[in-house]
Amino acid sequence: LVVLDGARRLRDVPGMVQVLTQGPGVRVFGLCVDERERLLPEECTAVVVAEGNRLSVRSSGVPKVEDVRADLVDAAWCEEV
Structure with missing residues (x-):
């Protein structure tokens, strides 16, 4: 489980989009938290x-x-x- 508190900002970390999109295939899941729903990564x-x-x-x-x-x-x- 990868927790992204401030998900919008952390999505820009190199490799994070791949973690969010490909991680579930290898049982690595993202829990994205942000102040507003509109700030959540599109990969949610x-x-x-x-x-x-x-x-x-x-x-x-x-x-x-x-x-x-x-x-x-x-x-x-x-x-x-």
Whole structure:
């Protein structure tokens, strides 16, 4: 798993487009995070957008799923894990 926090900027790193496009074929996946959906790399095949405590999920070739309830675990739990 390759996490790109600030994905728009990190997409310009040499070789990153190849990681995003060819990585899944060798079980290397990208998790792209950015402030706005429009800033995500075009190679993203699934997108989750948070709106309050609800999510919408969009994936290539599948209808968009809206009003998904987020787990909303607290920061302490995340740090422990």
